[in-house]
Amino acid sequence: MRQTYANVTHKMKRKSVCAVETAAQMIFTVCAFFAVIAVASITLYMIASGVPALWKVGVREILFSTVWRPTAEEPSFGILYIILTSIVGTASAILLGVPIALLTAVFLAEVAPRRLAAVVKPAVELLAGIPSVIYGLLGIMILNPLMYKWEQAIFRGSETHQFTGGANLLSAVIVLAIMILPTVINISESSLRALPPQLKASSLALGASHVQTIFRVLIPAAKPGIVTAIVLGVGRAIGEAMAISLVSGSSVNLPLPFSSVRFLTTAIVSEMGYASGTHRQVLFTIGLVLFAFIMIVNVLLSAVLKKGESGHE
Amino acid sequence: MNRKWKDGLLLGLIYLAAAFSVLLLAGILGYVFARGISAISLSFLTTVTSALKGTTGIAGNIVNTLYMIALTLLIATPVGIGSAIWLNEYAGKSRWVRLIEFTTETLAGIPSIIYGLFGMVFFGTVLHFGYSILTGAFTLTLMILPLITRNTQEALRAVPDAYRTGAIGMGAARWYMIRTILLPSAMPGIVTGVILAVGRIVGESAALLFTAGSGYLLPKPGTGFLHKILESGGTLAIQLYLSMSKAQYDVAFGIAVVLLGIVLLINLTTRLLTGRTDAASRG
Numbered sequence: 001m002r003q004t005y006a007n008v009t010h011k012m013k014r015k016s017v018c019a020v021e022t023a024a025q026m027i028f029t030v031c032a033f034f035a036v037i038a039v040a041s042i043t044l045y046m047i048a049s050g051v052p053a054l055w056k057v058g059v060r061e062i063l064f065s066t067v068w069r070p071t072a073e074e075p076s077f078g079i080l081y082i083i084l085t086s087i088v089g090t091a092s093a094i095l096l097g098v099p100i101a102l103l104t105a106v107f108l109a110e111v112a113p114r115r116l117a118a119v120v121k122p123a124v125e126l127l128a129g130i131p132s133v134i135y136g137l138l139g140i141m142i143l144n145p146l147m148y149k150w151e152q153a154i155f156r157g158s159e160t161h162q163f164t165g166g167a168n169l170l171s172a173v174i175v176l177a178i179m180i181l182p183t184v185i186n187i188s189e190s191s192l193r194a195l196p197p198q199l200k201a202s203s204l205a206l207g208a209s210h211v212q213t214i215f216r217v218l219i220p221a222a223k224p225g226i227v228t229a230i231v232l233g234v235g236r237a238i239g240e241a242m243a244i245s246l247v248s249g250s251s252v253n254l255p256l257p258f259s260s261v262r263f264l265t266t267a268i269v270s271e272m273g274y275a276s277g278t279h280r281q282v283l284f285t286i287g288l289v290l291f292a293f294i295m296i297v298n299v300l301l302s303a304v305l306k307k308g309e310s311g312h313e
Numbered sequence: 314m315n316r317k318w319k320d321g322l323l324l325g326l327i328y329l330a331a332a333f334s335v336l337l338l339a340g341i342l343g344y345v346f347a348r349g350i351s352a353i354s355l356s357f358l359t360t361v362t363s364a365l366k367g368t369t370g371i372a373g374n375i376v377n378t379l380y381m382i383a384l385t386l387l388i389a390t391p392v393g394i395g396s397a398i399w400l401n402e403y404a405g406k407s408r409w410v411r412l413i414e415f416t417t418e419t420l421a422g423i424p425s426i427i428y429g430l431f432g433m434v435f436f437g438t439v440l441h442f443g444y445s446i447l448t449g450a451f452t453l454t455l456m457i458l459p460l461i462t463r464n465t466q467e468a469l470r471a472v473p474d475a476y477r478t479g480a481i482g483m484g485a486a487r488w489y490m491i492r493t494i495l496l497p498s499a500m501p502g503i504v505t506g507v508i509l510a511v512g513r514i515v516g517e518s519a520a521l522l523f524t525a526g527s528g529y530l531l532p533k534p535g536t537g538f539l540h541k542i543l544e545s546g547g548t549l550a551i552q553l554y555l556s557m558s559k560a561q562y563d564v565a566f567g568i569a570v571v572l573l574g575i576v577l578l579i580n581l582t583t584r585l586l587t588g589r590t591d592a593a594s595r596g
Contacts, residue, residue, distance in 0.1 A: 017486055024488035025403055031395030032404070032413050035462070038455050039416040042423065042431045049434055103330030111327055120331050122584070123338040129576045130341065131516030133553045134569050138341060140557060141348075181334060211320040232422075239424020241519040242554055265426050265519070272430075272523055287430045291423075298422050302415065 043291075050288025053077070053281035062285060068252040068262075070271070070279040077282045079267075081252050083289060086264045088255040089173055089248075090237040097177035098230055101184035102219070108185070109192035110214055128182030132243035135175055139247035143171040151258050164249050164260040172248035172263070176240060180233040187232060191225020192218060227304050235297040239290070241265035264290040345569045352567030361531055371568060373529040377446060377546035381525065382514050384450035384542060385457065390507060392454070393461030400462075401469040402491055421459035425520040428456050432524040444545040449525025456520055457510040464509065468502020469495060505586050512579045515572065518550040527555055 054062060057077050065078025104124070108117055148166030155161040199221055203213040219226070241263075249260025250270065262270075264286050275283055360370030396413070404410045432452030442448040472495050480490040496503075526545030529552060532538050547555065553568040 017489075021486050021488050024491075025399075028395045028399035028403055031392045032399035032409075034392050034396060035413055035416040035420055035458060038458070039419050041435065042427070042455075045431055045434055046427065049430075100330045100333060103327045104334055107327045107331035111324070112331065116331070120335055122580075123335045126576070126580055127334065127338055127341075129512055129516070129580055131518070131550050131553075131572055131576070133516075133518050133550050133557075134341070134345065134572060137553065137557050137562075137565055137569055138344065141562065142344070178337065185334070209316065209320050211323050212316075215323065235422050235424075239426065241424070241426040242522075246558060265424065268426055268430065269519065269522065272433075284430065287427060291427055294423060294427070295419075298419050301422070302418070 046284075046288050046291045049281075049284040050291075051285075053278060053285045056278060057282065062282060063289075066254075070275070070282065075278065077278070079264075079282070079286055079289070081254055082262050082264055082267050082286065085169065085253075085255040085261045086238055086290075086293070089169060089176065089244075089261070089263055090234055092169075092173045093176035093180060093237045094230060094233055096173060097180045098184055098233065100177075101181050101229075101233075102188055102226065104181070104185045105188035105192060106214055106219070108189045110210075110218065124182050124185050127178075128186075132179065132240060135179055135243040136246055139171055139175045139243065140167075143174060144247065147171050147258070154258065161258070162260070164258065167247060167249040167260055168258050169248060169255050169261045170257040172244040172261070173257075175243050175247055176237045179240060179243060180236050183236055184229045184233045187229035188222070188226050191222040191229070194225070195221050224304060224307065228301065231297060231301045231304060235294060235301075238293055238297070239265065241269045245269045264293075342573065345566060345573055348562075349566030349568075349570035352563050353570055357567055358571075362529060369564060371529075371549065371552060371564075371571070373531050374547055374549045374552040374568070375571075376531055376541075377525070377528070378515060378548040380446050380541060380546060381449055381453065381521075381548050382511055384446065385453040385514055386507065386510065388450065389454040389457050389461055389510065393458050393506070394465050394503060396458075396462045397465035397469060398491060401466055402487065402495070417459045417462055420455060421463075423456075425456060425517060428452050428520040429523045431455075432520065437524060442543070444524070444526030444528075446525055446542045446544065446546040449521045449546070449548075450542075452520050452524045453514055453517060456517070457513055460510050460513065461503075461506045464506025465499065465503050468499035468506075471502065472498045501586050505583050508579055508583050508586070512576060515548070515575050515579075516550055517548070518554050521548060521551055522554070525551070527551055 062077050062079055063083070064080055065076065066080045067076040067078045068082065069076045104120070108121060108124075112120065144166035146166065147168055147170055148164075151161075151163060151166060151168070155163070195218060199217060200213055203217040204210070208216065244263060245266040248263060248266055250262070251260045252262045252267075253259040255261050267286055268283050268290075271279070272283055356368060357370050358375070359372050360366075360368040361373045362369050362371075396417075400410060400413060404413075429452065432448055432455075436442050436448040436451045437444065442451070476494050476498065477490065480494050481487075485493070525547065527547040528545035529547055532541035532544075549568050549572055553565050553572065556562075556565040556568065
């Protein structure tokens, strides 16, 4: 009698344990698919809100026209200069930032005495944590006045140049170059550290100096990792909005260093607040263009990673 | 001789680049604190900006930031940890793993302004939450999810397999093992992820500008505390942006000091946490 009672409770307990186990597994599965659902709905909504303007205004009028006059009597919604600004700005930021970042990564992985690395490494981590609005604030307070001085010196007496007060493409490029440093440094450093030690040893044994080894052997060997770092840097730079929205000026122009420009991101930030009707829809089209760029970057990234993996095998 | 010169030059460049990062950080911290520390006062931190009372303060924005952190973490932490548990402990070699990991990567790469647009349309307009702290928190949830998932995954991976086989061998069911053995061992890594997420929430602005809005008032006593999540609320970073676009640089630098203080604190905490786990795994 007593034994059967114990048996029954044991079975009941087993059953409830089973139920909890199944429930747990189901909940975790749902959690895991959350990311898939999120990406799917973001893609869907970006397309659904970006495409109507393309129909209404016309693909050619939006993507290949250079006149951006969204609030004029006869409005014009050409975003070609905005797209070009994002491309030129990002490329210049990469050209400026990546060499500094790569050399810093080399310093951390190869050159630095432990004590110096213990200063530089945390500094880089902190740079990554600084909010983008603060970079923007410093850009306004420090870079823009400096750029204005240069502008006045370079364009003195020019009648065609529109003075910008220093809020120009060059300021934005410098801010972006600084903001991508931590990303590129960290990933390049870890790819340099992941190299097999024999590589360095053989190069040194063949009589190459340490510096020659770094530039002729280690950096080429770490190329997949460095390319990954650069692609991530591109993603960061092209998507940055708040840091450059006040630094880069407020009118749409061909991306020249001392011109006031609008990026894809800054156009959205500064106009979404008051835009309505077609203007607002076109801003969503700008968002869709930005989203397309980011998706290209993502696909590139996973291609690079895959290639890196197969290369190691 | 030629080679020596070239080596020396390149080495010099390497040192220069490294010095640049350090000087840059020192310059930023020095400049912000020098300009902003004078703006910090008790009334700046504890009052709300009001033309009537003649006060300038960020108390409302501090409260909004706290609301935003709490709400976002409340949603994102369980989902992120759950997702990591499934990927690491249940999925095995399921072909879904690659899709989920790819989408998590993708989420991490989407710029915050895109999150802002999506949040404004989906949570704000389609779900009718309007400009509110809740809309902002939902939006930020999507943004910080990858951070929490990846940190939890790494922490779970670092737990030795012997713990798993040991527990299963003694007859523990899987969730029981995860709850009592794996999660406690992975806790420092998970907490690190959550703290990093707090850092992102505090510093975020582009995703919040069109979702959480720019309200700066304190919640009304009583039910106002609950109602606040449906009202517009600008965080510190948003107020910093608004202040600088109105050229109120003293307020902007004051907020910048507060934000940098939080960033430093977060950096220090994660450093302590990861330092401890490093020491633990070595010992």
